[in-house]
Amino acid sequence: MPAGFQLLSLTPPGWGGVLLAGLFASLQLAIGGYLLGLAIGVGGAFGKLYGGPILRDLLEVYTTVIRAVPELVLILLLYYAGTDIINQLMALAGFPAVDISGLVAGIFVIGVVQGAYSTEVLRGAIKAIPSGQVEAARAYGMGPILALRRVTLPAMLPYAIPGLANLWMIATKDTALLAVVGFSELTLVTRQAAGATKAYMTFYLAAGVLYLVVTLASSVIIALIERHARRGMPRMG
Template sequence: MFHGYLPMILSGLKVTLSVASTSLAIACVFGLIGALAKVYGNRTARSLANTYTTVVRALPDLLVMLVVFYGGQILLNKLSSSYGWGYVDINPFAAGTLTIGFIFGAYLTETFRGAILSVPSGQLEAGVAYGLSRVQVTRLILLPQMVRHAIPGLTNNWLVMLKATALVSIIGLDDMVHRAGLASAATREPFTFYALIGLIYLCVTTVSILFFTAVERHYTKGIRRVGDA
């Protein structure tokens, strides 16, 4: 049915999942920095964070991907030639993950900001009163409780990010979508192979939902018991 291309496409799934997981880690870093800047930063930090979230969320993901990959490569090579270095070729995996992480970092900034504001400020003040430093208050009190409030938004962003990984095929990364395109071109059966990767995305999405539901249940277990009481 798949003319022997199924193992090749499933191998491309590993690339897709690697792009998605790496992008999520990068997005969490950008999102956490942006959220902390919006909530606790000075006027300059808040302005930079607001500009970041406003501009990035207003632009199409594909446009940002192309600008970073092609525009970034042109900029790097101009700098390289000015210093007498050789030609610089941007790795598609690095460009793809950094771009997707940068884009979804803007969305996670708002997710994390809302989660931070959901933590009672009295608990943070109590931590300072007990002699904890700002870093300790953030690490021991703020972040553990913030995670619980951020899980629903994080889940939604992960699901959208997972679908956005299909964009990396545009810049030449050999992911599942790219391999499905090669298979469909060779067999002239595009519907078969694109339906296949659609089914694979659906399976991965379903597993992801089950996983994040279990994580949310774990973090809200004690809260629910108190509410039931």
């Protein structure tokens, strides 16, 4: 067996199992951060469209700052300062300091960054809904929650999917930035494996292939979701 394949073996002395564990950690970060960002985005989009002036101004500051500052700087700031602020608040409340795991902190960091972009994507998707659909829901006597569940969310989905799909791809790649704070995701364990064996080309190519597999699988799933969301809609030329 070639030496490169031996190094990628799933059992020691190969590092294949370590790379797969790093990939699993990266997927946990990406999925958790993406879902948190999506939840923030839904609230942010409706707040910007239907909230009061103070709420709209606060959300505008949030989305502007997050989108203006480089993501690496935000990750460093939120990861270290965010956990420190939480522990200071716990101390003020009389509670002992908590040891926040790297996974939870990473999901929070990615979620906050994703939330700013999701807010704008979903706001644009809601504004793209033909006004007649919302007016028809009100004419049928639907309350705000029922109209949201049966009309607004289903109608906005086809407009939101391309932007949300792009954000998911970004989330999978942003997990690599957490290597700078020592979280053992795919990029960090790849660097450790390459440093220990000096087989840099082998391990970085392997990591690239794993990221590519995630991207291709995501593209297939997103295409299926988009096809389902656009059922019954006229095809665009």
